[in-house]
Amino acid sequence: MAPKVLISDKLSPAAVQIFKDRGCDVDFLPDVGKDKEKLAEIIGQYDGLAIRSATKATEKIIAVASNLKVIGRAGIGVDNVDIPAATAKGIVVMNTPFGNAITTAEHAIAMMFAVTRQIPAADVSTQAGKWEKSRFMGNEVTSKTLGLVGCGNIGSIVADRAIGLKMKVIAFDPFLSQERAIDLGVEKVELENLFKRADFITLHTPLTDRTRNIIDAEAIETMKDGVYLINCARGGLVDEIALRTALDSGKVAGAAVDVFTEEPAKENALFGAPNLVCTPHLGASTSEAQENVALQVAEQMSDYLVNGAVTNALNMPSISAEEAPRLAPFVKLAEQLGSFAGQATETGIKAVRIEYEGDVAEMNVKAMTAAALTGVLRPLLQTVNMVSAPEVARERGIVIEDVRREQHGAYENYIRLTVITERQERSVAGTVFGDQKPRIIQIKGINMEAELGENMLYVTNEDKPGFIGQLGSILGDAKINIATFNLGRKIEGEEAICLVEIDGELPETAISEIEAIKQVKQAKLLHFAGQ
Numbered sequence: 001m002a003p004k005v006l007i008s009d010k011l012s013p014a015a016v017q018i019f020k021d022r023g024c025d026v027d028f029l030p031d032v033g034k035d036k037e038k039l040a041e042i043i044g045q046y047d048g049l050a051i052r053s054a055t056k057a058t059e060k061i062i063a064v065a066s067n068l069k070v071i072g073r074a075g076i077g078v079d080n081v082d083i084p085a086a087t088a089k090g091i092v093v094m095n096t097p098f099g100n101a102i103t104t105a106e107h108a109i110a111m112m113f114a115v116t117r118q119i120p121a122a123d124v125s126t127q128a129g130k131w132e133k134s135r136f137m138g139n140e141v142t143s144k145t146l147g148l149v150g151c152g153n154i155g156s157i158v159a160d161r162a163i164g165l166k167m168k169v170i171a172f173d174p175f176l177s178q179e180r181a182i183d184l185g186v187e188k189v190e191l192e193n194l195f196k197r198a199d200f201i202t203l204h205t206p207l208t209d210r211t212r213n214i215i216d217a218e219a220i221e222t223m224k225d226g227v228y229l230i231n232c233a234r235g236g237l238v239d240e241i242a243l244r245t246a247l248d249s250g251k252v253a254g255a256a257v258d259v260f261t262e263e264p265a266k267e268n269a270l271f272g273a274p275n276l277v278c279t280p281h282l283g284a285s286t287s288e289a290q291e292n293v294a295l296q297v298a299e300q301m302s303d304y305l306v307n308g309a310v311t312n313a314l315n316m317p318s319i320s321a322e323e324a325p326r327l328a329p330f331v332k333l334a335e336q337l338g339s340f341a342g343q344a345t346e347t348g349i350k351a352v353r354i355e356y357e358g359d360v361a362e363m364n365v366k367a368m369t370a371a372a373l374t375g376v377l378r379p380l381l382q383t384v385n386m387v388s389a390p391e392v393a394r395e396r397g398i399v400i401e402d403v404r405r406e407q408h409g410a411y412e413n414y415i416r417l418t419v420i421t422e423r424q425e426r427s428v429a430g431t432v433f434g435d436q437k438p439r440i441i442q443i444k445g446i447n448m449e450a451e452l453g454e455n456m457l458y459v460t461n462e463d464k465p466g467f468i469g470q471l472g473s474i475l476g477d478a479k480i481n482i483a484t485f486n487l488g489r490k491i492e493g494e495e496a497i498c499l500v501e502i503d504g505e506l507p508e509t510a511i512s513e514i515e516a517i518k519q520v521k522q523a524k525l526l527h528f529a530g531q
Contacts (some may be wrong), residue, residue, distance in 0.1 A: 003069075003305035004045060008033035009052035011074060015294040022302035024048070040064050048072065048301050051080070059085040070304050072297040075284060076100060078314060087315045094300050094312050097388050098153060099293035100284035105157035107283045108202050108232040109165075111256035115228055115277045116141060116200075118254075139253075142166045147198030149214065150205030150233065151176045151186065152381075152395050158202060159186050170194055173205075173396060174380055177350045178422070180397020188348070195222045200230065207234035208382050217242035225251060232258040232283045240269045247273040258283050314385050327367060330360050330415070333430050333438035334368040336452050336528060337417040338375025340428050340440070343526045344458065345376075351399035351420040352376060360413040360432075361404035369402050372417055411441070446497050448488030453501035456526045462519040463489045463496035470517050475502065478510040495521075 002025045007016065010030040019026040027046075032038050033055030043049065043065045049057065050072045057071050062085045071081055073095045086093050114120060117138035125132050146162045148155045151171040159169045169186040172194045181188040191214075194201070201223070205211050215229065216239040229252055231238050240261060246252040247270075254275035260268055263281060270276055284290070296312075303309040310316055334354070341352075354372050356365055373389035384392055393400055399420075407414075416429035429442040440450045444460075457475075461467050468487075475482060481503040489496035506525050514523040 003047040003302075004067075005048035005050060005301065005305070006032075006043065006046040007050045008039060008055045009050070009074075010054075011050060011052070011294040011298070012291050014291070015050070015074075015298040018295060018298035019050075019302050022299075023306045024302050036061070043068065048305055050074065050297055050301060053077070053080055055080065057081040057086070062086055062089055062091065065089070065091070070094060070301050072301040074099075074290075074293040074297040083315055092304060092310065092316045093314045094297065094304070095314060096293040096296040096300070097312060098391070099296050100289045101153045101157055103286040103289035104232055104283040105154050105161065105204075106286075107258060107279075108154075108158050108204070108230055109161050111230050111232060111258065111277060111279070112141065112146075112200055112202065112228065115230070115254040115256040115275065118275060120277050121275075141200070143168070144199040145170060145197055147189075147194040147201040148172070148186065149191070149194065149201065149203045149237075151181075151184070152204065152392060154233075155204035156184055156395060158204060159184050167200075170197060174348050175377065175393070175396035175398060176348065177397035177399070179350075179399075180395075183397065192222065195219055196224070198227065199224065200228045202230040203233040203237050205233060205237065206381055207236045208380060210380060212236050213239045215239065215243065217245070220246045220251060223251070226253040227251075228253055229255045231256070235259040235261045235263060244269045244273050247276060312385070312388060316386075327363055329432045329436045329438060330363060330413070331368055331371045333415055333432055334372040334417070335375040336438055336440075337415060337428050337430050338372035339378065339528055340375070340443075340452070340458075340526060341417055341419040341426055342376040342379045344524060345419050345421060345426060347421040347423050349376070349396075349398050349419055349421055351401065352393070353401045353403065353418040353420065355403040355405070355414075355416040355418075357405050357409070357414040357416075358407035358412045360415060361406070365402055365404065368415070369400065372415075373400065376417075376419065414441075416442070440499070443488065443497050443499070444495075446488040446490050446495070448486050448497060448499065450484065450486040450499050451501075452526075452528045453483055454528055455502050455505065456528065457498075457500040457502055457506060457514075457523070458526050459498040459500070459514065459523045460521045461496050461498060461517070462521070463491075463493050464519050467517060467519040468498075471498070471500075471514060474510055474513045474517075475500075475506075478507055480504055480506055480510070 002023055004025045005019050007028045016026055016028050040061055047067055048070045052074050059082045068091050070092045076095055076097045078095050081093055083093050118136045122136040145168045148171040151173040162169050163185050170189045171186045172191045176188055214237050256277040258279045259281055300311045354369055370386040370389055373393050374384055374386050377384045377389055411431045414431050416427055418425055418427040430438055430440045432438055483501040483503055486499040511523055
């Protein structure tokens with residue numbers, strides 16, 4: 001029996017035809033996504049649900065989707081899909097992360113011209129018969145410095161277009177290697193340096209805890225007087241009240257904004273500010289981009305429903321059904337090792353080396369490497385998945401090396417992940433025992449054995465008396481319970497490592513107290529989801 005797919009938003013006829021050509025039955029009901037009750041009434045019939053942004057795949061909808069196997073979002077954002085609910089029910093959630101890149105990059109360039117030449121305001125004035133030629137004095141972009149905050153898929157396209165406009169491009173991106181920067185023709189800089197030097201600043205980074213309000217009052221104060229800001233990435237990257245103040249004072253000469261903290265933006269602190277250009281989240285709104293993502297989602301969903309192939313899944317590894325039982329714990333181990341290294345790394349990553357030793361070297365190394373890269377990249381790019389992670393790493397010029405060898409040591413299976421930055425190499429290794437649970441067995445060359453829980457405190461310290469007592473007192477004072485406590489060292493009196501699983505979230509004040517302990521070199525709280 002052919003899989004049955006519901007298209008509940010407006011997708012092109014070509015996408016409908018792809019489903020049919022690849023063996024799926026399709027119901028094209030482009031208005032049903034706006035009708036929650038109707039969608040809930042009929043969703044139980046379908047194996048696949050293809051959507052854009054109008055359909056809300058909520059927990060309630062997913063609960064009554066008794067046959068649903070895959071939800072495909074034509075576009076990158078999946079805010080309208082309850083991914084945890086879908087995961088709990090075994091429903092794969094896919095998106096199309098690369099289909100909108102050119103369109104979004106072009107919109108950023110268009111917005112830059114619009115704000116620096118005051119085109120929207122000049123158009124309104126001219127059509128009103130005012131002919132205010134002297135009022136709309138603009139600025140050239142030629143020879144100006146463009147600062148990119150984020151230089152991934154979209155940012156690199158903006159860089160290419162800006163270089164074509166004879167601009168000097170500087171970029172801040174923790175994952176951008178020096179070699180990739182040279183290939184792109186951009187200068188890699190730290191964020192503080194970018195703020196000081198750029199005439200135009202454009203944002204092309206996801207919204208994460210680290211990037212939220214990356215442009216705030218303090219950041220704006222360090223920028224050039226008369227800087228221009230462009231945000232076609234995500235609402236929440238810019239403190240809108242701080243930007244409004246800077247526009248009013250003239251510190252920021254102009255801003256072009258396509259995305260807002262709250263959308264749809266019917267009211268906003270920015271509205272009415274001088275030299276402000278706003279558009280209603282049009283970054284992906286071209287006919288070409290909409291066609292591309294529609295065709296991609298149709299291909300991905302039909303391949304999964306008919307052949308079991310998984311592409312651009314946000315909640316499922318790219319693993320075949322046959323190898324899944326044996327491979328799954330090693331995929332989890334690889335992602336844990338990557339997550340550990342990614343959270344502990346604070347400088348730009350040049351390369352990632354993954355060594356597979358023993359029986360694991362004969363398994364699906366590609367899936368494990370993708371899982372490891374997902375772990376490494378996710379602290380800064382929360383939407384990255386096992387399919388997109390290798391591509392995201394390549395875009396940023398991160399060199400990926402996997403090494404396979406026969407068993408040499410005491411462990412039948414062994415994975416070591418090394419992150420190479422501009423300053424250092426950091427390694428973490430692990431294995432899977434007979435209970436199928438991943439274990440950390442070595443950090444920075446220091447042997448220890450530990451399972452990773454949801455909240456882990458990682459401390460590097462000098463191996464001297466008094467440290468453990470002080471650490472325990474601080475955790476006790478913070479009313480934080482210790483679940484497991486793991487120690488390791490190479491040589492007595494030298495560097496040691498402490499890895500503590502704790503119940504609950506450790507306050508920042510407690511972290512500061514731990515860092516203040518005389519023997520402590522570094523203290524970091526690490527999180528591992530789904531443990």
